[in-house]
Amino acid sequence: MLPGFLTRAVAVLLGREGRSLHLKAAGAATAVLAVVMLAGSWAVVGAEEGARGANLTSYPKALWWSIETATTVGYGDFFPVTPWGRVVGAVVMVVGITTYGMVTAALATWFVGREQQRRHHLAHGAHELGEEAVRALHERFDRLERLLDGK
Amino acid sequence: MLPGFLTRAVAVLLGREGRSLHLKAAGAATAVLAVVMLAGSWAVVGAEEGARGANLTSYPKALWWSIETATTVGYGDFFPVTPWGRVVGAVVMVVGITTYGMVTAALATWFVGREQQRRHHLAHGAHELGEEAVRALHERFDRLERLLDGK
Amino acid sequence: MLPGFLTRAVAVLLGREGRSLHLKAAGAATAVLAVVMLAGSWAVVGAEEGARGANLTSYPKALWWSIETATTVGYGDFFPVTPWGRVVGAVVMVVGITTYGMVTAALATWFVGREQQRRHHLAHGAHELGEEAVRALHERFDRLERLLDGK
Amino acid sequence: MLPGFLTRAVAVLLGREGRSLHLKAAGAATAVLAVVMLAGSWAVVGAEEGARGANLTSYPKALWWSIETATTVGYGDFFPVTPWGRVVGAVVMVVGITTYGMVTAALATWFVGREQQRRHHLAHGAHELGEEAVRALHERFDRLERLLDGK
Numbered sequence: 001m002l003p004g005f006l007t008r009a010v011a012v013l014l015g016r017e018g019r020s021l022h023l024k025a026a027g028a029a030t031a032v033l034a035v036v037m038l039a040g041s042w043a044v045v046g047a048e049e050g051a052r053g054a055n056l057t058s059y060p061k062a063l064w065w066s067i068e069t070a071t072t073v074g075y076g077d078f079f080p081v082t083p084w085g086r087v088v089g090a091v092v093m094v095v096g097i098t099t100y101g102m103v104t105a106a107l108a109t110w111f112v113g114r115e116q117q118r119r120h121h122l123a124h125g126a127h128e129l130g131e132e133a134v135r136a137l138h139e140r141f142d143r144l145e146r147l148l149d150g151k
Numbered sequence: 152m153l154p155g156f157l158t159r160a161v162a163v164l165l166g167r168e169g170r171s172l173h174l175k176a177a178g179a180a181t182a183v184l185a186v187v188m189l190a191g192s193w194a195v196v197g198a199e200e201g202a203r204g205a206n207l208t209s210y211p212k213a214l215w216w217s218i219e220t221a222t223t224v225g226y227g228d229f230f231p232v233t234p235w236g237r238v239v240g241a242v243v244m245v246v247g248i249t250t251y252g253m254v255t256a257a258l259a260t261w262f263v264g265r266e267q268q269r270r271h272h273l274a275h276g277a278h279e280l281g282e283e284a285v286r287a288l289h290e291r292f293d294r295l296e297r298l299l300d301g302k
Numbered sequence: 303m304l305p306g307f308l309t310r311a312v313a314v315l316l317g318r319e320g321r322s323l324h325l326k327a328a329g330a331a332t333a334v335l336a337v338v339m340l341a342g343s344w345a346v347v348g349a350e351e352g353a354r355g356a357n358l359t360s361y362p363k364a365l366w367w368s369i370e371t372a373t374t375v376g377y378g379d380f381f382p383v384t385p386w387g388r389v390v391g392a393v394v395m396v397v398g399i400t401t402y403g404m405v406t407a408a409l410a411t412w413f414v415g416r417e418q419q420r421r422h423h424l425a426h427g428a429h430e431l432g433e434e435a436v437r438a439l440h441e442r443f444d445r446l447e448r449l450l451d452g453k
Numbered sequence: 454m455l456p457g458f459l460t461r462a463v464a465v466l467l468g469r470e471g472r473s474l475h476l477k478a479a480g481a482a483t484a485v486l487a488v489v490m491l492a493g494s495w496a497v498v499g500a501e502e503g504a505r506g507a508n509l510t511s512y513p514k515a516l517w518w519s520i521e522t523a524t525t526v527g528y529g530d531f532f533p534v535t536p537w538g539r540v541v542g543a544v545v546m547v548v549g550i551t552t553y554g555m556v557t558a559a560l561a562t563w564f565v566g567r568e569q570q571r572r573h574h575l576a577h578g579a580h581e582l583g584e585e586a587v588r589a590l591h592e593r594f595d596r597l598e599r600l601l602d603g604k
Contacts, residue, residue, distance in 0.1 A: 101406035108414070114172045451600070
């Protein structure tokens with residue numbers, strides 16, 4: 001149920017062909033992070049179950065743990081103590097950091113693109129001028145030919 | 152009182168039309184972060200009040216907690232233990248990370264823009280040369296036409 | 303054994319000459335991070351051995367500590383208590399942060415490059431048009447000369 | 454003694470006129486971070502002295518605390534408990550995050566610049582072609598004028 005719902009969410013995010021790569025990547029990374037946090041909350045409770053000194057003993061606690069892990073806050077109120085629980089934690093950490101890196105990179109791309117639009121307009125203007133100038137030169141040739149023919 | 156003051160601060164930051172998007176976005180994100188940290192400090196004390204094992208019991212403690220949460224340091228000296236307190240914490244985390252991502256992206260945009268100015272000057276020079284070259288070609292046509300007419 | 307294996311891994315990552323700088327840098331940083339985390343896990347256990355209050359007493363614990371340190375999560379379930387253990391910790395932190403900075407920067411470069419390809423195509427089109435226009439002008443000269451010669 | 458030494462270090466880092474803004478900014482931020490971490494270690498011990506439950510009681514501990522605070526790891530083995538100690542902590546956090554943001558932005562600028570050099574070479578080639586084409590057109594005018602004069 002959950003994967004089906006999320007696959008559809010990813011499809012919706014990725015399906016808009018017109019969007020830029022950076023928006024699609026940031027959206028997809030956020031969707032993947034949501035899946036990893038929900039799946040990680042569920043997996044870590046299973047991994048930690050019955051371990052000595054385990055504190056990740058219920059799903060609400062595990063969801064809160066996955067939030068503070070993905071954001072790298074890590075208060076230390078909850079943490080995995082079993083090897084498999086720590087593998088889940090490492091995955092949540094790496095996916096969380098990568099997602100925020102993608103969002104930062106997408107923001108930078110958006111800002112850089114907006115800054116470059118002014119330069120782009122300038123370049124477009126130069127392009128227009130080029131076509132205009134070439135047309136003017138052809139008109140001069142037309143006049144020259146008429147001059148020569150009319151002689 | 153507080154929202155009014157902050158709305159004005161945001162307005163001041165956003166109101167300068169001439170500023171680039173990345174400066175406006177980084178300024179607005181910092182203002183939003185300040186609001187979220189102050190409002191979060193207040194909200195988390197309310198949410199945690201009377202909960203068993205709660206440690207966020209006063210406003211100064213909660214303000215310090217919101218600082219270490221927004222910067223993702225998370226010493227673990229203070230943390231929410233109630234569902235609503237954790238929702239507040241999650242909001243502070245996400246807004247904090249997004250703000251620092253915006254600041255990083257704005258810095259990158261500023262650096263990239265400064266690096267590109269040199270290339271921009273070069274492109275501007277090429278544009279000038281184009282106009283100059285086209286004017287020179289028209290002068291050649293003028294001379295040709297005078298030659299043909301004068302015959 | 304381990305350095306040999308990792309040197310080869312770095313060589314593989316760096317050996318592809320055709321790759322862009324940002325991919326090579328992000329790949330190399332990730333490889334260096336893996337080395338630093340593995341070597342740091344080993345070094346911190348040696349540094350902490352026998353210290354009063356030491357909690358990094360076994361290799362699996364130290365590997366988990368190096369993961370939560372490199373990602374800056376820092377739950378506080380494990381941390382060095384000796385000067386040399388803390389030097390190792392500082393190295394793992396700085397290498398971890400730098401690696402994630404490189405990955406974020408490489409993502410930004412990839413996104414910015416993809417965004418600029420459209421502008422590049424446009425510039426390429428303008429370039430093509432320029433050659434086309436110059437060829438057309440030469441054809442006009444050819445016609446003019448035939449006109450003058452044929453007279 | 455310390456400020457004098459560090460001012461000189463900053464001067465050396467900033468004094469090389471030929472360097473790009475992003476390298477100067479990243480270098481200056483790293484120097485400022487070093488100053489803030491050293492000064493913060495000293496200030497936090499003074500602020501925390503004699504406070505109930507204070508754990509930042511010696512300079513080596515405070516230096517380690519400033520490292521794990523600036524990198525946002527925050528194990529929670531040391532943290533300030535007094536208002537002024539927390540102000541120092543907040544400064545160390547913000548300067549640390551800003552420095553890593555600057556380093557990430559400088560890396561991105563370096564990567565983007567290297568990626569754009571190829572495009573720059575292409576643009577330079579187009580510029581060269583333009584001058585070449587204009588020279589060829591002037592030669593055609595010279596030939597035309599000789600044709601007309603020779604008649």
